[in-house]
Amino acid sequence: MARKNQKRFEIVHPDCSGIDVGGSEHWVAVDPEKCDDPVRQFSTFTDDLIALADWLGSMDVKVVAMEATGVYWIPLFEVLDARGFEVYLVNSRATRQTSGRKSDVLDCQWIRQLMTYGLLSGAFRPADQICSLRSLVRQRTNKVRDQAKTINRMQKALTQMNIQLANVISDITGVTGLKILRAIVQGERDPEKLAAFRDGRIKADRATIARSLHGNWRAEHLHALDQELACHDFLEKQIGECDQAIAQALARLPVLEEKVEAPGKSLRSPHRTSDEQSVLHRALNKIMGVDLTAIPTIGIDTALVLASELGPDLSRFPSAQHFCSWLGLAPPTRISGGKPLPGKAPKIINRAAQALKQAATSARQDKSFIGASHRARLTRMDTSCAIKATAHQLARLIYAMLTKGQPYVEKGLEAFEEKSRDRQLRALERKARKLGMQLVKAA
Template identity: 55%
Template structure:
């Protein structure tokens, strides 16, 4: 036993790590919906733990008490959205505020109270054991809020489309089986005519656009139904709600354009790239030009990334990448890098961590769109699909997209696609080099025979 104990001692010359006070003026705050519990160092006040209500006047009193106690660093849990008013107030008052993940600051099991939680946060922050979450600048936060509001409106509008289709199906109106989109030009004309009282299938079918493949007879046949009053009423209300949300989307787009204009830091317009159709749910203004004037580079030159994807990434992260020292830190924050679950020197799992990151979700959707792309990124994605299952391949391609975005925003360089053939040739050369090295280890020599084109 003594020999075993001696073997566990530190080697000579290796210093023992000792916890040091890195933030002696730190405070911890346990966030709640109705009140917040605040803990300061015990030697700063006779009552080092206090409770403050969540009213604005009490929040100002909280900040005044922290300043009186000589606090300069504050750690708080990310509880719902209750932390936002206090975070913004303390940040304006000059405090260094760290928003920490509640999963990373769990106390000893069996000891759980608001007073103990804020004291535990204060102790961890004093010794520098906490890391704050990423939060962009205020102007980018405003852009992010507008972008999320627009996404919520689009989801609400999509639910109204589902209500329209349900009402049509209940009346046995099979319009969705002959035209691809019931809220397109043709579908909107027919639906509004139905709500206005038109029931003749031939008259309704005559409203179709010339690009509709279905014939007039097929459309008229699909519009034969029972026309029940309750279902017509549901269709009318769903169409009215769809129009109302469309008005709100137009207002949100105006606010979004104004906020992007206030964030312009570069002049000029983006160079002409590949001709792409306008994204279905993209704003009506020139979003690509405004994103270019904000970032200084055109992110839509990357295959798979359209203007809506670029808007989501820029609104969630911003253009200042100084908070991420390397591209690996950026990929880790997105949750697109492999996990490190290792014990006993054995890798148990390399699965990526689960996180609800909107930018990562947008990049995954962009990566899935590379399936039919005749580009280097498209070839990479298809090769990943051949090696692993589809979700892992999507994550790998999204990780590559994230690396490209980080490089463009940090170095200010435009992305140039080398093409599918360039990627395939590089892959071929890499495989030949690996095979040559393996043959040399076995005492052989690899001879490459050129195949005719």
């Protein structure tokens, strides 16, 4: 016998559609009451994407839900978003069918059904101009990563020739290192002449550098060094082009703050001069409305990644807890029956969270409130957990700055020591009460 008070799902989005995204074709489902053929197939060609949008418009569809499948969803998302549809990009884990039956037709119908009852939530995607900046910053990151690989291969070639240059200078791609490498590629083999390229800022003397440049000079290793040095120079040029494109993208973004103050700390960044860093700092402050580099351990590169991944508008996140959960920095909640579940939580790849974790690693030597907090965490937990907790602290600060528009105010080491002293005092008072005693302050 059916229960009288049985609750039913309420229809939240009556005019919605579900799309199963693929590499060569898209399957689209609409309300079967609107037409005789509610499921249709469209290819991924641009004219078919436009036809898909026209058909959804003729069906009076207002909301579209699609899975985030690789990068295949991006052209379709942009077409539908430009046509005025409310597009939800949903996680594939949320649309997994429990029956085990799976096909493209069933998937798009299942996505539409879940969206109809409001059971799907869309992924965070910043404004279109921020997405353009994000693509450029990610491209630059890829080029920097590729350049690091070429440096490792140059070092490998030098080691195979027993050239111990890396043991006497800190960076083989610095001023001295590049001059020596270019001279080697051009045919110079005399260690004394190569050591003459020593810059005055190098700590090692000229004789030590000359000793490190005695090697076997095998032809195959010289060939590898020549090619990797050419690849390094080519990538250096491309990184500069990426910086120019990023500067142009920043200039096109709306300005939230006209008045920009000079940074309160020295900004250090590879591949950028001090003037380029100052220009980038002013541009980021204008579009974000606040100075993210005022937070200790956050440099200009980290601020650029955060600006490109998040943008200035965090209204999609109701609270700092929601924001940290999206970053994957929130404490785990895999609990059932009052006990933590075994196994690891799903891995979340978030570039903004990775940038914050990288910034947290440098907090160990920082003489600030955040640095003291990080050192205190390292005394009671392992390094990875402490880094994640410090990144969580940075994320809460960033959320407060972007949502409230308030600048960062450094509390200092004295504030942390006072807070720690109060915490210890409260702990002692609790222990005293449990033992039936009372703490008395010494005169």
